[in-house]
Amino acid sequence: MKKLLRRLYLLIVMIFFYLPILYTVIFSFNSSKSLSVFSGFSLQWYQKMYHNKDMMNSIFYTIAIAVLATIISxxxxxxxxxxxxKSNRVLKGVVQQMNDMPVMNPDIVTAIGLLMFFSTLVIKKGFMTLLLAHVMFCIPYVILSIMPKLRSLDPNLLDAALDLGCTPMQALIKVIVPQITSGIISGALIAFTMSFDDFVISYFVTGNGINNISIMVYTMSKRINPSINALSTVIIGIITIGLIVVNVVPAIVDRAKKKKSI
Amino acid sequence: MKSFRKLVYPYVIWAVIMIGIPMFMILLYAFTKDGNSVRNFVFTLDNFKRFFSDKVFIDVLKRSLNIAILTTVFCILFGYPAAYAMAKSRFKIQWVLLTTIPTWINMLVRTYAWRGMLDNKGLINGFLGMIGIGPIKMLETTFAVVLGMVYNFIPFMIIQIYNSLEKIDKSYFEAAADLGANRFQTFLRVTLPLSVPGIISGITLVFLPAVSSFFIPKLLGGGQYVLIGNVIENQFLTAGDWSFGSAISLIMAVIIIISMYITRQIDQKISPEGGNS
Known part of the structure; x- marks a missing residue:
């Protein structure tokens, strides 16, 4: 009985989590503008989105910025x-303090700081400022996810590589990087989703008609417009595919490896 | 070996420029008053005086705090049972995954979805209409804003509490049972105190974004619903008063720091391990 009650409660919580997402996806295929009645399947909102240049551009910019920011950061x-x-405590401390700022501060504080910074330097707001800002808030997360891997690394490995005649650069690429790959991958994933989903910082530092999907949804949301649902569904689709790839591909690779070893 | 240390220097320079200087500019502008030019600094507290002497801003501040506290309380009330049920379930990993997936999807998109659901002609009122109730005005109310915030931030609370529940040594429960505690007593005297660190870190993750959020009140509360984040947005994007905007965000940051300090103090008093969360 108690078990049933617990399960029921979790079920309600999950409905609460997923109903709005499902609602968006389903009503993006609605043939009417109604918010409550599904009157038939249609792709008209996707067509409207496809013909809306701003919306299509926002999809392009979101992906372009996310990919570039992920690679760079x-x-x-x-x-x-x-x-x-390999640094001493003082340097470590300084970098950590700096990194904590964008991680701990509310986004809006980071955002206005960057806005004033870019405006004072008279950097034209647009793609470049957006990219710089995204790189800035992604790097701390990458560092945070790699550091634990490095800490558990055997320091003798590097010495061994150097003793065996590696140049420091070779040792870095052939010995250290392969050992911390999992940290690098999870850092890259966090960076990608942080950039892909960002609204607040992007909203403050962009300009000249360069918008990402979040800004688009925000500015268009003043009136009821079901093509926002279509745009939202595109985002939900991309992230869902990404999550499936991230969770399923390693499992397939593992299985393939096991088969080989047999 | 030591040559690797040089690899940090480019980032230090980058961080000073891209993180340090913008933060310093907020401080600088908050304590000066000269429109948008940096040329002549005159140190002043006028920006803060203006904020605290205007009833409008004080009301906004109070409302923001109220909403953030309400959100945090609801996140604990509804999140704790969920985390507890997850920790007791056989499918722990699956539940955790299901709870985190929504947080990977754009917050703005998920918040916008609630507009269609809460609208007078929306999904919920459509259902209510079928059983002869309503329509009840939900959009552009405090209810909608708090709901939107709880919806966005409760996964963080659930995961934090779940983690702390998972860490509890199972032998404590056996010991409690052996010593004659019933289930309710075990929960109250063992489980709850040991999960306080989780609640505390959950509060940090909920209260901070709730205080500073400006798109949730705008999307679900309507244009009239102004929280402190909206005032900051206005100062920078509409009014163009950087000094006042910086001062307000500084006030917000101080409030956040104070509330974090208070929660940490409470943590140290309550939790048996002395709050090493």
Missing amino acids: TIAGTITAIGLS
Whole structure:
């Protein structure tokens, strides 16, 4: 009985979590503008989205920024994390303090700081400022997810590589990086979703008609417009596919490896 | 070996420029008053005086705190049973996964979905209409804003409490049972105190975004519903008063720091391990 009650409660919580998401997806295929009655299947809202240049551009910019920010912040974060693992306490402390700021501060505080910074330097707000801002808030997360891996690394490995004639660069790429790959991958994933989902910081630092999907939804939401549902469904679709790939691909690779070993 | 240390230097320079300087600018602008030019600094507390002497802003501050506290309380009330049920379930990992997946989906998109559901002609009122109730006005009310916040932030609370429940040594329950405690007593005297660190870190993860959120009140509370985040947004994007905007965000940051300090103090008093969360 108690078990049943617990399960029922969890079920209600899950309905609460997923109903709005399902609602968005289902009503993006609605043939009418109604918010409560599904009057038939249609793709008209997707058509409207497809013909709306701003909306299509926002999808492009969201993906472009997320991919670029992920690549840059993953590389920069990995290099910095490796350097930090060999640094003294003072330097470690300084970097940690700096990284804590965008992680701990409310997004809006980071956002207005960047807005004033870019405006004061008279950097034209747009793609570049958006990318810089995203790289800035992604790197701390990459470093945070790589550091634990480096800490558990055997320091003798590096010495061994150097003794056996590796240059420091070779040792870095051939010995250290392969050992921390899982940390790098999870850092990259966090960076990608942080960038892909960001609204507050993007909203403050962008300009000149460069919008990401979140800004688009925010500015269009003043009136009822079911093509927002279509746009939302695109986002939900991309993230869902991403989550499936991340969770399923490693399992398949594992299985393939096991088969080989047999 | 030591040559690797040099790898940190580029990032230190980057961080000083991209993190340090913008933060410093907030401080600088909050304590000066000269429109948007940095040329001549005159130190002043006018921005803070303006905020605290205007009843409108004080009301906004009170409302923001009220909403954030309400949100946090509801997140604990509804999140704790969920975390407890998850910890007792056979399918722990699956439940945890199901709870975290929504947080990976864009917050704005999920918040916008509630507009269609809460609207007078929306899904919920449609159902209510079928059984002859309503329509009840839900959108553009405090209810909608708090609901939107709880919806967005409760997964963080659930996961934190779940983690702390999972950490509890199972032998404590056996000991409690052996010593004659019934289930309710065990929960009250053993489980609850040991899960306080989880609640505390959950509060941090809920209260902070709830105080500073500005798109949830805008999307679900309507244009009239102003919280402190909306005031900051206005100062920067509409009014263009950087000094006042910086001062307000500084006030907000101080409030957040104070509330974190208070929760940590409470944690140290309550939790048996002395609050090493």
